[in-house]
Amino acid sequence: MGLEALARWYHPKEGAISPQEFIDVAESNGLVIPIGTYIVQMACQDLAELNKRGFENLFVSINLSLKQLKHPDFMPAVDQILQTYGLNAKQIQFEITETVTLQEDSDLIKTIGELKNKQFRIAIDDFGKGFSSIGYLKHISVDTLKIDKSYVFHVLSDEKIAKLTNAIIIMGQLLHLDIVVEGVETKEHLAFINRFSNILAQGYYFSRPLPLEEFIESSINRN
Secondary structure, X not given: OEEEEOOOEEEOOOEEXXXXXXXXXXXXXXXXXXXXXXXXXXXHHHHHHHHHOOOOOOEEEEEEOHHHHHOOOHHHHHHHHHHHHOOOHHHEEEEEOOOOOOOOOHHHHHHHHHHHHOOOEXXXXXXXXXXXXXXXXXXXXXXXXXXOHHHHOOOOOOHHHHHHXXXXXXXXHHOOOEEEEOOOOOHHHHHHHOOOOOEEEOOOOOOOOOOHHHHHHHHHHHO
16 A cells, blocks of 8 residues: 655664664754655655556655754755656655644644645554644644554553554544554454454564565565
8 A cells, every 4th residue: 555764874883773763863953854855855766666666556654853844945845856756746645743743833734734735645643642643633634543553562452452442443434534553563463453444554564664675575575
């Protein structure tokens, strides 16, 4: 169905460094803006390459930071990148995490509205992790809820968590939103999700994060 673009810093000595270790620093010193633009560019470049190789009807999901959304160059840069790689806006889904607090920020809400008007998809990432999830749905129009992985990790052992997960899925379906359950790592996790209709799953059960060429090779081998 789709892919999520994940940043990794490949250090010559330390190897792959996860964004948890460098994004906070980038946020504080302003580097998150050029890094974010580069990630959007690379994600679109890779998606265009996948289209050429016959992987049709895929979308790519890209995480955005608050500073990216509020930066005046964000929208022009995205428009230019899409034009460069000949992609349709519907092939791009921007994820907004609960760490991005809307706080009734009219400029931020306006930017998200502009993305929607241009036919980009909007997802709320890590849904249910904090207290702001429901509030998002009051302020912005979204397409997808991505249920935080902490739920699926405990649905088999904690009845309360299982009921909460069930409630989130039903709420999303009533709102006609796409639902993605993150953190699926076992057959048992997948069996729980398969009790529901029209639910997407994401996690290590399907694949760990891969560079583009490894993803292509892995997909060809599966088929």
